[in-house]
Amino acid sequence: MSKVDLDKLVAQFREAVLSTHSSHGDDTAVVSAGQLGAVMRWLKGAGFDYLVDLTAVDRLGQEPRFEVVYHLRSMSSGSRLRIKVPAHQVEDGPAPEVPSIVQIWPVANWLEREVWDMFGIKFTGHPDLRRILLYEEFIGYPLRKDYPKEKRQPLIRRDYTME
Amino acid sequence: MAENYLTKLDDALNWARKYSLFTYPFATACCAMEFMATMAPKHDIARFGAEFPRFSPRQADLLIIIGTITEKQAPALHRIWAQMAEPKYVMAFGVCASTGGFYQNYGTVPGCDQIIPVDVYVPGCPPRPEQVLDGLILVQKKITEGTTWVQRRDRGEKHGGEWVTPRPSENAEKKPGHLPVVS
């Protein structure tokens, strides 16, 4: 995405866009969670008709602990954009909330369910927010930095003494 | 050593069962690609009588667990093994099925023998088709010797038998079906 689009975005949403930077050729805009729906709708109107990817990063120790990362692409011009949304996690408080964009791009359905499954970030307005990769009985969110890698929660194990 | 347990009729039956193993390929991951190659004309599994994959546990003798077994898949695996008609044999195809391979994490079962008794483990990630055929020959040898898990159980051998199986540690809570969570 050329510098122009980024400036247009900042001009359009002055208070929503917290900061913009560009690293390794990817233009990034950090947007506040509240305005996310409006920004995304505007971007879709501005030609970004393709949601490439949606994921999250757990930056344990920094203040906005989670940040949800969206990658957009415009089919016509081929330009790409990354939108980041900070999500705060109060110490063992309720799950962080980010508005869902399933209404804008249907592809976000499973992607948001996966971020909920792996990070515990709730997407308000998502039609069917359940775990997608793990089983319902799983407690905790594995891709968080404080979840140990080998902490298994087995559904079923063979009991040698019973045979 | 195991020969004297078997009578002539059992010998004949085992001989027949050995050469007509109908496989239930419980295929999940990358090893399935290698299983296709084992079935394909070049490394033909049909030479050993195990050509016909039966996708219903009622008609299968040999359950081949092909690929990684995850915690979410484990109940399905146990249910299919339980629904297999007797006598049933199990072969763990690949390192992930045998010990969980290099996926030692919250989502993967560390080896399918945590869920069902296994007769033959075929190492390799994925094992070469020759290794798989070697594993199949090993299953056939165990059938004739009478040392497969099903035959041991029919003879009433408890764990006190000569083969060693991992025992749950003493502090494991005594609920059936649950080992302590390794943290």
Place this chain on the structure above:
Amino acid sequence: MSVDYAPSLVAIIFGIAFACVFLGLAIFLGPKREDPEKLAPFECGSEPIGSPRVRFSVKFYQVAILFLIFDVESAFLYPWAALFRKLSCIGVVAGTQCLGTVTWFGFVEMLVFVSTLVVALTYVWRKRAIGWG
């Protein structure tokens, strides 16, 4: 002409015996270990949901019955074809040659049989009972 039915009798007996031997072998020699989990319905490894006793649409029954009718019809063609030479030949049949006069009786007989079923077929076709739409 006395037709010797002995060979067909032996064939029938052999067929039944063959089936009984193998079923018997399976029943007597096969180990039996039933437990509730083994007898549960097999649904690709998942917990069985819903009940198989569900009211089906009548289409299935219709198509099955229609198939049965026309299948049995084609079954009648076999004996007819075997005896076709005898039927349409007044006089002695030497192997494949009919020494007497050749008549149309065999052919017409089957024509009548088939045409009645063709009438049934057109009726079913017009009522769209065959189609899967």
Place this chain on the structure above:
Amino acid sequence: MANPTHESAAAGPRQVVFGMPTPDEIVTERSHELRQRLHKFPEGEALEDDDIELPTEPMTVNMGPSHPAMHGTVRIVLTLDGETVKDTDVQVGYLHRCFEKEAESATWTQVFPYTDRLNYVSPLLNNVGFAMAVEKLLGVEKLVPERAQYIRVIVGEISRITDHLTCLGAASAELGALTVFFWMIKAREWIWELLEELTGARLTHSYVRIGGVQADLTENFSARLLDTLKRVREALADAESALIKNRIFRDRMDGIATISAEDAIAWGWTGPCLRSTGVPYDVRKDHPYLVYDRFDFDVPVGSVGDNFDRYAVRLEEIRQSMRILEQALQQIQPGPVLIDDPRIALPPKREVYNTIEGMIGHFKQIVDGIRVPPGEVYSYSEGGNGELGFYIVSDGTGRPYRCHVRAPSFINTQVLAKLIHGAGVADIIPTFGMINMIGGECDR
């Protein structure tokens, strides 16, 4: 002991007690309903018995995780009305092997074996994708030697051919054409022999390194590759002549699961599936990476976007990959295959044993991993099933802080529910086969 089945939120499958309702229950329940329907019809017409269709109950069936057509890792809870599918709940995750958590505890080079097992049908394309992402983060993608880039293109296209061969073979087998399955697997076997010689493994190669590739091409590799491609072309021609004009195959594939271009874009489709709907989006053409801009090949595009178009696009893509291979084999020049920057690539063994810097460099790199400057990058390449993206965040240590994979199979499978609504049960198999969902990549 077994966990209770999850009740899907949508029209959840009713948990019917296992047992037949008694006859009088049926009579009372049905006659009430029938009387209601009769009242609706005017007097004369009600006697016409054709119109009254007894209400049928939907049947709930599991097309469960361990199903030959479901690649063993997807469970579909089907609500069927006779043959037509009324409601589906596609459940994935049965092969979730926690790639992203494993990547966080492995050094940068140790992640390569994990990337092999993402899309395990075309492993080298994942290797190349991951290596390019890390090089982009390091900022050295221009310094990768040219011969290494050519070798990456060559092994990548060979891997793409095996991907499409396996997908077409498996889909034909699921439709009953077992002979075509054996032809395709035979063709793939020839290619695997070649790759085994080059990389050491038939399937899990781990051949690409950050900064280049692990070893140079074996001697007269190009001659043997061209011969293999000729034989693969013959096998492909046999398969095509057997299937393309086969009435049964065309009836099962034509017009089934069609999707419009707008829907495909809205649902995030990429790769052969998107191209089958007419959108010519191919990362190799739109954002050329490595040396793809030096070859001329065209992007096969379907028209209707049904199952047969996806089959034909993949078939044509195999031929385009062969064209790329032939051009790459001519243009390749001798030269180094690994970047000679000691901070990134391992020094050659000769130096490791003889010089102290080589030994220390080798030791540091194996133990602590490559020092990647902190930052984040999203790098994308054309995988077997679509745009394979790697979003990598580094905090400066030798291990990735976050390594997310944009998995084309995970996103392509999402629209399966929409494609099979109202279709017959038998149409699920070719539709799922043509989406080419690979468990390792879908569930990561």
